[in-house]
Amino acid sequence: MENVELLMHGFGxxxxxxHIGLMLLGxxxxxxxxxxxxxxxxxxxxxxxxxxxxxxxxxAIILLSSMYWGALFGGSVTSILFNIPxxxxxxxxxxxxxxxxxxxxxxxxxxxxxxxxxxxxxxxVVLITLLASWIARRALEFGPPEYFAVYFLAxxxxxxxxxxxxxxxxxxxxxxxAIAAIGMDTVSGTVRLTMGVDAFVSGISFVVAVMGLFxxxxxxxxxxxxxxxxxxxxxxxxxxxxxxxxxMPSHWVALLRSALVGCWMGIxxxxxxxxxxxxxxxxxxLSPRRANFGKGEPEGVVSPETADHAAGTSALLPxxxxxxPGSATAAVMMGGLMIWGLNPGPMLFVDQKDFVWGLIAxxxxxxxxxxxxxxxxxxxxxxxxxxxxxxxxPIIMIICAVGAYAxxxxxxxxxxxxxxxxxxxxxxxxxxxxxxxxxxxVIGPRAEDAFRQSMLVSKGGFGIFFETPLAATxxxxxxxxxxxxxxxxxxxxxxxxxxxxxTLGA
Amino acid sequence: xxxxxQLEAITALVTGAFGVAILVQSLRIGIGWTxxxxxxxxxxxxxSGLVVAGSLYxxxxxxxxxxPPMVDAAVLRRIAAFFGPAVVxxxxxxxxxxxxxxxxxxxxxxWRARLPLWKVAAVAVATPFVLYSVFDWGFQVELLRGxxxxxxxx
Numbered sequence: 001m002e003n004v005e006l007l008m009h010g011f012g013x014x015x016x017x018x019h020i021g022l023m024l025l026g027x028x029x030x031x032x033x034x035x036x037x038x039x040x041x042x043x044x045x046x047x048x049x050x051x052x053x054x055x056x057x058x059x060a061i062i063l064l065s066s067m068y069w070g071a072l073f074g075g076s077v078t079s080i081l082f083n084i085p086x087x088x089x090x091x092x093x094x095x096x097x098x099x100x101x102x103x104x105x106x107x108x109x110x111x112x113x114x115x116x117x118x119x120x121x122x123x124x125v126v127l128i129t130l131l132a133s134w135i136a137r138r139a140l141e142f143g144p145p146e147y148f149a150v151y152f153l154a155x156x157x158x159x160x161x162x163x164x165x166x167x168x169x170x171x172x173x174x175x176x177x178a179i180a181a182i183g184m185d186t187v188s189g190t191v192r193l194t195m196g197v198d199a200f201v202s203g204i205s206f207v208v209a210v211m212g213l214f215x216x217x218x219x220x221x222x223x224x225x226x227x228x229x230x231x232x233x234x235x236x237x238x239x240x241x242x243x244x245x246x247x248m249p250s251h252w253v254a255l256l257r258s259a260l261v262g263c264w265m266g267i268x269x270x271x272x273x274x275x276x277x278x279x280x281x282x283x284x285x286l287s288p289r290r291a292n293f294g295k296g297e298p299e300g301v302v303s304p305e306t307a308d309h310a311a312g313t314s315a316l317l318p319x320x321x322x323x324x325p326g327s328a329t330a331a332v333m334m335g336g337l338m339i340w341g342l343n344p345g346p347m348l349f350v351d352q353k354d355f356v357w358g359l360i361a362x363x364x365x366x367x368x369x370x371x372x373x374x375x376x377x378x379x380x381x382x383x384x385x386x387x388x389x390x391x392x393x394p395i396i397m398i399i400c401a402v403g404a405y406a407x408x409x410x411x412x413x414x415x416x417x418x419x420x421x422x423x424x425x426x427x428x429x430x431x432x433x434x435x436x437x438x439x440x441x442v443i444g445p446r447a448e449d450a451f452r453q454s455m456l457v458s459k460g461g462f463g464i465f466f467e468t469p470l471a472a473t474x475x476x477x478x479x480x481x482x483x484x485x486x487x488x489x490x491x492x493x494x495x496x497x498x499x500x501x502x503t504l505g506a
Numbered sequence: 507x508x509x510x511x512q513l514e515a516i517t518a519l520v521t522g523a524f525g526v527a528i529l530v531q532s533l534r535i536g537i538g539w540t541x542x543x544x545x546x547x548x549x550x551x552x553x554s555g556l557v558v559a560g561s562l563y564x565x566x567x568x569x570x571x572x573x574p575p576m577v578d579a580a581v582l583r584r585i586a587a588f589f590g591p592a593v594v595x596x597x598x599x600x601x602x603x604x605x606x607x608x609x610x611x612x613x614x615x616x617w618r619a620r621l622p623l624w625k626v627a628a629v630a631v632a633t634p635f636v637l638y639s640v641f642d643w644g645f646q647v648e649l650l651r652g653x654x655x656x657x658x659x660x
Binding site: 216397432 | 513525527528539548549567581584588591593595596612615619633641
């Protein structure tokens with residue numbers, strides 16, 4: 001097994017004192033951003049980005065990915081103890097996690113969540129270990145038309161199976177592409193679409209968009225519903241942790257099913273949030289203890305948590321192998337890769353073996369570190385939640401302003417961030433998905449390059465996306481996914497709606 | 507009081523207006539096959555065209571949307587109480603610099619919450635120094651000094 005050998009080599013890189021230290025630091029910071037409302041994994045990773053420019057890429061990605069794991073875990077802590085999801089992807093955890101904690105079983109709820117999360121993450125990493133280099137090898141044969149077809153497929157899956165209203169998803173996505181196109185046109189070298197604003201010549205950074213959309217927008221949503229952190233006891237009883245762990249194997253069906261859902265949603269960029277909801281909905285529909293859901297059913301915690309982490313982890317697979325991020329946070333990391341001078345995509349597996357396998361090995365270690373850290377620090381972070389929101393909110397606001405400013409040392413970015421914040425608020429209120437916008441900003445230039453290079457080959461004909469069998473298959477799949485909402489709408493007209501269908505959550 | 511219908515309309519108009527702005531500029535720089543590749547405006551024109559079309563759809567769909575008010579007066583007041591000072595903070599940055607503006611911002615929110623004055627003062631004074639030591643000194647990211655900083659020769 002060549003992969004195992006490479007993985008061992010990766011462990012050799014990841015298991016240095018320096019990198020373990022970075023993992024601890026990353027997980028700890030991730031827990032902080034995960035716990036605080038308004039600061040999530042995408043912001044946290046964007047904030048750290050300017051601080052990693054001096055590091056070797058392996059160290060930088062270990063720091064950032066550890067922060068991602070930490071944030072995923074931190075989001076569950078507040079969901080369970082306070083009924084306040086620290087991350088959008090842990091909303092589904094509140095449905096059964098909070099009732100369980102409220103009824104006097106906080107340790108059981110936390111231990112169930114963390115062990116399912118660790119299992120989900122593990123499945124995700126194993127999947128990456130086994131598949132990433134194989135996919136990358138296939139992808140080396142890709143030309144521009146195949147690449148564009150893959151981008152198209154990724155976007156089509158957002159629209160088709162992302163869960164939000166299809167047209168709203170299209171608007172969000174295409175806004176991102178339009179924003180990405182502002183500034184220097186890399187092909188012709190001319191400046192375009194600046195609307196006469198000099199500062200736009202260098203384009204609009206995804207970091208600024210993330211700070212505004214996820215940071216300021218999230219704060220605006222949070223201050224709507226005056227948060228009162230009436231937390232339950234946050235003491236961790238270790239004996240109960242072990243008892244819960246011993247019970248985990250009995251949930252094997254839910255664990256496996258949720259991991260599968262999570263991996264699927266992570267690879268096709270549906271993202272962790274959609275994955276956790278879908279997994280919860282499936283568990284509720286298929287479980288014999290259906291009536292117990294919403295009242296503290298263990299599988300109601302197992303399912304969303306496993307899927308959330310499986311999706312979060314496997315979102316890095318398409319980012320590494322194809323250069324297509326599977327979640328907003330993966331998009332930010334990919335932006336980082338490009339800033340560090342790496343070219344995300346199959347060539348990484350040829351040119352940057354140390355980087356790729358160091359990262360994959362660190363994912364195994366980082367998740368173990370995260371489980372240990374989160375169990376040890378629950379009381380501290382629970383205390384953090386008791387700081388009143390009117391103090392936390394301005395601090396997060398200041399941090400976001402610093403993050404937006406530090407991206408390019410430009411004041412106008414801070415102003416832009418505020419504008420993105422208002423847009424983020426409107427989008428959240430009206431159920432526009434935000435991740436597609438960020439993804440489109442990050443990979444917009446690459447998608448456009450692939451499009452234009454294909455056009456150069458075909459002299460302007462769109463048939464090129466269906467010329468080779470590979471491109472045709474991928475494009476066809478994309479069109480199929482795009483047509484799902486249309487077909488579903490038609491079916492609803494013909495067949496009377498069943499009341500049980502698609503009642504996720506609540 | 508803002509209804510869902512109004513909120514949908516506002517959002518659709520915002521996205522639509524941005525789409526039109528990009529579309530107009532893309533058309534001006536040229537779209538379609540030019541003999542030496544596709545015009546520089548082609549890709550943004552497709553994207554912004556879809557934004558405009560989608561916004562129109564959302565505008566019409568949103569107009570049909572009924573329902574209780576989405577943002578009532580109390581919520582609006584809470585949002586204003588947070589966002590107002592935040593906007594002032596951002597507006598003060600070019601004048602006072604990021605460090606001092608953040609200090610003033612923290613002072614205001616804590617003072618308004620009627621916390622003990624010594625606490626308020628301590629946090630307000632500490633904020634610029636914390637920011638300086640973490641970012642300027644620790645991470646070597648020089649934050650904006652502003653006009654005040656220039657006057658003081660920092």
